Amino acid sequence: MPPVTGSKAKPGPPCPPYEYQSLRRRFIGLLVSEPGTNQDGIVIRLQPTRYFKSTRDSKIIQGTIMAYEALSYVWGSRENLQFVYVGQKRLSGISITRSLDIALRYIRKQDTPRVIDALCIN
Structure with a gap:
C-alpha cells in the first residue's frame, strides 16, 4: 500500500453540512x-445498527449483526480541516481533521466498504 500523505480535498464544503x-x-x-483509492475523495455513510448487550441477545437475531472495527487516532489540529461526503448521492458532508482524513485513506479498501464504530460529528 502506498504511503498516505493527505487529502486533495478542496477547502470549504461543496454542499450543505450533514444533519445528525x-x-x-x-x-x-x-x-x-x-x-x-488514496486519491479518491472520501465518502462515508452512517449505518444505524442494533446494539446488543450480551451474546445471549445476539443469538436471537443471528446473522443480522454487522461486524465492525475500532479506529483509534490522534485528533490533530482543526486548522486544516478536510471535507468528506456523507452518502452515495453526496448531498451533504462533514469536516474532519487532517489526521482522520489520513487514517480513513490508509485503512480504506478499494473494493469493499470499511466499517468503523465511532465518529464524533460535532
Missing part, C-alpha cells in the same frame, strides 16, 4: 467508509 438524526433506542451508528 437521532437513533432509535438500542441502536448505535456505525461509520461506513465507502471503497476507493
